[in-house]
Amino acid sequence: MAILVPRRTILAGAIGGVAAGLTGCGPRGNNIGIGLITALTAQSAKSGEAITRGLTVAIDEINANGGLLGHRLELIRRDDESNPGKGVTAARELFYKERVAVLFGGLDTPVARAIVPIASAARTPFVVPWAAGTAITHNGTDPNYVFRVSAVDELVDKAMVAFAQRTYGVRRPGLILLNNPWGQSNEKGLKAALTAAGLALGGSEKFEHSDVDVTPQLGRLRAAGADCLMMVATVGPSAQVVKSLDQMNWDVPVVSHWGPAGGRFSELAGPHANRVKFVQTYSFFGPDSPVKTRVLAALETSYPDIKGPQDVTPAVGVANAYDAMHLAALAIRAAGSLDGNAIRRGFARIDRYDGLIKSYRAPFAHGQDALGEQDYIWAQFDQGRIVPVPAKAV
């Protein structure tokens, strides 16, 4: 016998089902969802994996200690493929469907900037463990739901100029920048930093990601009397600069943003990869600490490809994400609930945290960035490993 169901009932059921999905009635069960949007495929996949590992180690520690507010944490990842459009779609899903308590993400500055208004509208904290674009946290929103545990372009630019002055005694640095928004943003910052330091500009040149040869740009900088190169570019293009310098036999110091740290720079740049000194927020070859020992042991246990500190690459992704997750956990504890606005206020109430990168003291009491210029270290490649620049060279 056929059972007749009124169409109105079917419609009501369907609407109810969709509404339940949208309002997030707990697809995560009893766990607290922690979102992550980063590049898990394409060129930056290795960096996205580093962020994942840093978050995972921290989440495992928190869960081993009883979780948060009586719940276990669960990492929910989405791939943005370094594409802002995909990042926005994933952010909407994680905020409104998965109902994450905190969203981590933003390997690429354009993706992070695209997510900022979504996070503000969702009133859920968005924590950036990598992207350095100044405008990500200096975004004009009030209240500001965006926090960062990473470098900040504006501060990196000042640090690059100070390092070049201190280490090489430069008088006329030239800029060699990738022709994209990141390069443009740093061009302004570097010019301002050079002016503030009273140094002349030895030219500013841009190049494309696909450029096979950078010798014409470098030739212009050499002709303009540049005595040091300030470089802002990703791994492949940075390697092209080094190869072109080799081709030209131009032995000039290269001070770089952290672009070269994200992949196989030493392989691509060849034997002179170590001429590039770049900014980092952390190196596992730095001073020992109980947190470092604990994190390294956890990484070696969880990931068979990690046999020692040389295998934790890029280290900044792991370290920034690890500390950022613990800081977010402190914010949730301070909030005492999963309300986004309460967690946002909780970030400002964090008093102290002894992390992997440093001992944080009220890291978000006066701003949205937990790391400052004094926290940056300088590194170089040595036999494929990222190591701090020897003290005598600094």
Add this chain to the structure above:
Amino acid sequence: MDIVPALLTGLALGSVYGLIALGFHITSSVCGALNFAQGASAMMGAVLLWMLTQAGWPVPVAVCVAIGACGLYGLIVERAAIRPFLARKSDAWLMATVALGLVCDNGMMLVFGAEPRSMASPLALSSMRLGRADLGVYPLHLLIPVVMLVLAAGIDLFRRKTLHGTAMLAVAQNRDAASIVGIPVGRVVAAAFALSSALAGIAGMMVAPLSHVETGMGVALGLKAFAVAILGGLGSAWGIVAAALLFGLVEAIVTLGIGSGYTQIVTFLLVIIVLTLRPDGLLGRAQVRKV
């Protein structure tokens, strides 16, 4: 100013574009269609050479196998993305070749990975010297234009002096008549696409040691090669050779002279100006159409 190395490097890069562009010329002459994803063939040549040498294959063998594989890919392009559409007198091969190129790029990424890798070459280790002067270029920079010129001359001789080349010319002039006299038109067109892809593969292999190997490397190469093919005239191999060298030189001179911010603007404005003055390219001829 580093004018000499810049010019020599410009000639080398222009020749890379030229090798890929010669492929456009060959297929366009034979059947009027192009593989718009020629850049994918260039990428495939570089990636396969890298993978084979990493697997321990001797370089000469790896080069031959990689070129052969690129030729095979050209046959697939013709069979899957050209022939079905030409048979229906459709222009959809335009999109089909682009789509097949994307399939190739993404398929190779699954095998090769997303990260760029380095390809070492003894021809790109130390810059060349002329007496006491450092030329600021590697031997490979000088070899690339030579390879392009030799291959262009070889193609020219092949087409004018051999039976198979004559068959290609016959197909280009009148497919139906060529078929009536027993020329296997389908095989000739397929061979043209195989040769076209093999040339692009050679270009990819030659540029890789100067840069690096990655699955996205063919996009910019293919785009510039297409500009070179149009600039030189799709119907003229020697026009393409001249345009390739000119394009590379202009890129280098503009970057060195007025800065990299103007390179693309000036180079492509030049392409537009030349095409305005000579719509069929530098050495191309207007085709006569019977109505």
